[in-house]
Amino acid sequence: EVQLVESGGVVVQPGGSLRLSCAASGFTFDDFSMHWVRQAPGKGLEWVSLITWDGGSTSYADSVKGRFTISRDNSKNSLYLQMNGLKTDDTALYYCAKEGPNSGFYYDYWGQGTLVTVSS
Amino acid sequence: DIQMTQSPSSLSASVGDRVTITCRASQSISSYLNWYQQKPGKAPRLLIYAASGLQSGVPSRFSGSESGTDFTLTIRSLQPEDFATYYCQQTYSTLTWTFGQGTKVEIK
Numbered sequence: 001e002v003q004l005v006e007s008g009g010v011v012v013q014p015g016g017s018l019r020l021s022c023a024a025s026g027f028t029f030d031d032f033s034m035h036w037v038r039q040a041p042g043k044g045l046e047w048v049s050l051i052t053w054d055g056g057s058t059s060y061a062d063s064v065k066g067r068f069t070i071s072r073d074n075s076k077n078s079l080y081l082q083m084n085g086l087k088t089d090d091t092a093l094y095y096c097a098k099e100g101p102n103s104g105f106y107y108d109y110w111g112q113g114t115l116v117t118v119s120s
Numbered sequence: 121d122i123q124m125t126q127s128p129s130s131l132s133a134s135v136g137d138r139v140t141i142t143c144r145a146s147q148s149i150s151s152y153l154n155w156y157q158q159k160p161g162k163a164p165r166l167l168i169y170a171a172s173g174l175q176s177g178v179p180s181r182f183s184g185s186e187s188g189t190d191f192t193l194t195i196r197s198l199q200p201e202d203f204a205t206y207y208c209q210q211t212y213s214t215l216t217w218t219f220g221q222g223t224k225v226e227i228k
Binding site (some may be wrong): 035044045046047050057059061062095100104105106107108110111112113 | 121152154156158163164165166169170175207209211212215216217218219220221222
């Protein structure tokens with residue numbers, strides 16, 4: 001059974017830093033690109049970042065570019081999101097999501113999310 | 121960047137109704153369009169991939185279609201468990217995926 005379990009969400013002050021983790025199981029982690037998607041309270045889904053299977057390519061939404069860094073450790077089946085220079089607008093539930101098989105350009109599995117609150 | 125305009129933002133419907141939700145891309149995205157369903161407090165669930173592919177386990181009353189840069193999600197006969205928010209997503213832009221704003225389907 002595929003499982004994605006996010007952790008690391010807390011309350012942090014504006015300007016602070018945080019690292020989110022996503023522990024993956026039930027599939028061959030290093031076969032798939034992985035993404036972070038966030039959802040502000042009561043709002044829609046916003047794509048945040050992606051990393052290819054080997055970490056060779058990464059991409060970011062303009063709203064987080066230069067502040068967030070995505071990474072992965074395939075030996076630990078884990079995905080990370082380092083978040084620096086946090087703003088109140090970064091308050092959201094952060095999901096990790098797995099791309100579909102056979103270069104499927106969709107998410108076939110999501111975690112349950114970890115809540116990041118940026119507030120003074 | 122590719123923009124996705126989803127409409128309507130909300131709708132009210134009755135059980136048994138046929139419901140259609142539309143997503144328009146700001147440029148050609150081929151068939152790189154997915155639909156997700158999200159219920160309160162839950163992660164999104166994939167319904168349709170590549171514009172018209174039905175994800176395994178999804179009821180056949182859900183279908184997707186495309187016409188140029190316009191994409192449609194149709195629910196043939198709305199069921200009580202279908203009341204949720206629906207999002208489209210383009211994945212044509214390989215390194216920047218974007219979602220539509222969402223459509224909340226409520227009980228009339």
